[in-house]
Amino acid sequence: MDYFNSLTATSVVVIIAFPLLFLFSFLWLSRRNTNSKKTVPEAGGAWPIIGHLRLLGGPQPPQISLANLADKYGRMFTIKLGVRRALVVSNWEIAKECLTIHDKALATRPKAVAMELLSYNHAMIATAPYGTYWRQMRKFIIIELLSNHRLNLLKHVRESEVNTSLQQLYQLWNKKKSSNSDKVLVEMKRWFRDVTLNVILMMVVGKRIPNSYEGVETVEWKKSVDEFFELGAKFVTADAFPFLRWLDIGGEEKRMKKVSKELDQLVEGWLREHKEKIAENEANSEEDFMGVMLTKLRDVEEHDANTINKATNLSLVLGGEDTTSITMTWALALLLNNRDALNKVQQELDSHVGKDKLLVTESDAKNLVYLQAIIKETLRLYPAAPLSVTHEAIEDYTVNGYNISAGTWLIFNLHKIHRDPHIWTNPNEFRPERFMATHKDFDVRGQNFELIPFGSGRRMCLGVSFALQVLQLTLANVLHWFEFETRHQTKQSICVKHQD
Numbered sequence: 098m099d100y101f102n103s104l105t106a107t108s109v110v111v112i113i114a115f116p117l118l119f120l121f122s123f124l125w126l127s128r129r130n131t132n133s134k135k136t137v138p139e140a141g142g143a144w145p146i147i148g149h150l151r152l153l154g155g156p157q158p159p160q161i162s163l164a165n166l167a168d169k170y171g172r173m174f175t176i177k178l179g180v181r182r183a184l185v186v187s188n189w190e191i192a193k194e195c196l197t198i199h200d201k202a203l204a205t206r207p208k209a210v211a212m213e214l215l216s217y218n219h220a221m222i223a224t225a226p227y228g229t230y231w232r233q234m235r236k237f238i239i240i241e242l243l244s245n246h247r248l249n250l251l252k253h254v255r256e257s258e259v260n261t262s263l264q265q266l267y268q269l270w271n272k273k274k275s276s277n278s279d280k281v282l283v284e285m286k287r288w289f290r291d292v293t294l295n296v297i298l299m300m301v302v303g304k305r306i307p308n309s310y311e312g313v314e315t316v317e318w319k320k321s322v323d324e325f326f327e328l329g330a331k332f333v334t335a336d337a338f339p340f341l342r343w344l345d346i347g348g349e350e351k352r353m354k355k356v357s358k359e360l361d362q363l364v365e366g367w368l369r370e371h372k373e374k375i376a377e378n379e380a381n382s383e384e385d386f387m388g389v390m391l392t393k394l395r396d397v398e399e400h401d402a403n404t405i406n407k408a409t410n411l412s413l414v415l416g417g418e419d420t421t422s423i424t425m426t427w428a429l430a431l432l433l434n435n436r437d438a439l440n441k442v443q444q445e446l447d448s449h450v451g452k453d454k455l456l457v458t459e460s461d462a463k464n465l466v467y468l469q470a471i472i473k474e475t476l477r478l479y480p481a482a483p484l485s486v487t488h489e490a491i492e493d494y495t496v497n498g499y500n501i502s503a504g505t506w507l508i509f510n511l512h513k514i515h516r517d518p519h520i521w522t523n524p525n526e527f528r529p530e531r532f533m534a535t536h537k538d539f540d541v542r543g544q545n546f547e548l549i550p551f552g553s554g555r556r557m558c559l560g561v562s563f564a565l566q567v568l569q570l571t572l573a574n575v576l577h578w579f580e581f582e583t584r585h586q587t588k589q590s591i592c593v594k595h596q597d
């Protein structure tokens with residue numbers, strides 16, 4: 098009877114457990130199968146062999162072509178760039194998942210040809226692979242140059258450079274105005290570029306350049322800088338087909354090597370001067386960032402100290418100048434096409450700074466909430482890096498339920514993310530007021546993923562505080578000193594608001 102009972106009990110267990118086990122195994126296997134098959138949709142329109150490569154080469158800006166694909170293929174899709182595959186993210190929730198949960202898995206950069214040739218073989222921080230070298234350099238730059246503490250100590254450099262540039266603009270107006278008109282044509286894009294360059298150059302190498310906004314370039318190397326940006330954004334044939342690299346189709350590698358040599362000669366000159374001054378005891382070695390690097394840096398496994406010094410200083414000048422001055426140019430262009438906003442910010446300046454005070458200081462700029470709203474709205478509509486900087490997956494990961502394999506590139510379409518109609522009413526319109534009402538608590542420092550002009554996570558822009566300071570200070574002053582009008586498509590005319 099016991100035997101019977103125990104047999105029955107065993108049978109019961111088997112009878113119940115076996116189908117359950119079978120069911121769970123089936124569910125687990127089928128889930129695993131579905132998971133492994135769940136791949137992100139690939140955008141249509143790929144050409145044989147080259148894939149979607151032509152989308153990135155114009156005639157439309159790539160962020161617009163990719164935004165059009167997002168309307169068709171959804172919040173995330175892949176594109177093929179020859180033998181490479183890139184995931185394009187056009188939605189803030191997915192961007193958030195990538196830059197929080199998967200931030201580490203996505204923290205490296207692709208080894209593109211442009212990045213290798215133009216960035217001292219990835220010694221520049223923005224292109225360095227994720228690892229010890231990148232981590233140490235990022236920490237070093239923040240502690241020695243871009244921390245809030247260091248930036249406060251360098252406040253006088255920013256204020257004095259902006260002041261000098263304003264005086265020069267005023268002198269230009271004074272010289273050029275005629276008895277018939279007090280309006281003078283100035284290419285403000287160049288003026289913004291010169292101010293930004295001078296602030297950064299003073300901080301990193303203790304130098305400034307002469308003005309170029311009278312229409313003539315004053316330093317030859319700016320042409321190499323322009324070429325650097327043109328080529329740096331290039332995805333060359335060898336990126337899509339590494340085995341064809343030796344052919345250098347289109348001759349772009351040759352151009353990259355030439356530009357990189359020109360820029361290296363420039364920075365090599367700065368470095369030589371620093372070394373000579375230190376040797377002759379003419380300068381305090383820690384007067385600027387290059388001097389600090391000379392005393393504190395040593396060779397590391399990947400690169401020698403001289404290369405690190407040149408690559409880092411050049412990357413700060415290049416990375417900071419273009420992005421910040423482009424944003425100021427957009428802000429002014431948007432204000433000129435939205436006169437109400439222009440009047441409003443000038444009223445804010447009059448009431449907070451006052452017509453009698455000429456120079457707006459950084460402490461004044463902190464209280465200009467409408468100006469800050471204008472800057473946020475400009476960065477929302479026209480982020481200086483509309484496709485951010487490409488990341489690459491170090492390992493396999495699953496995002497939004499889809500499997501992505503290691504080696505896949507990741508492109509954040511900030512242009513599209515920032516114009517999501519679920520988040521922003523009339524997303525294509527310039528409305529700074531939204532940052533004083535519905536989006537009052539929105540910041541641009543990587544905490545609100547709906548607005549990430551500086552990125553977020555481990556590889557987030559490390560110049561964010563500095564950029565915001567320069568943007569606020571320069572725009573506040575130029576709007577306080579001058580009146581603006583549009584003349585031609587690319588130029589603004591100015592007349593002075595305050596007398597000296």
Ligand code: HEM
Nearest residue numbers: 223416417420421481482485486551552556558559560564
């Ligand atoms: C309006 C101005 C600026 C904008 C919109 C901007 C935007 C960005 C973006 C989108 C990234 C890529 C983030 C990512 O990979 O997820 C980046 C990276 C970077 N930015 Fe900026 N940036 C600006 C100004 C500056 C300035 C002034 C500096 C330095 C002086 C700077 C230095 C860098 C560096 C070094 C990186 C690479 C960080 C890394 O790879 O670890 N940026 N920036």
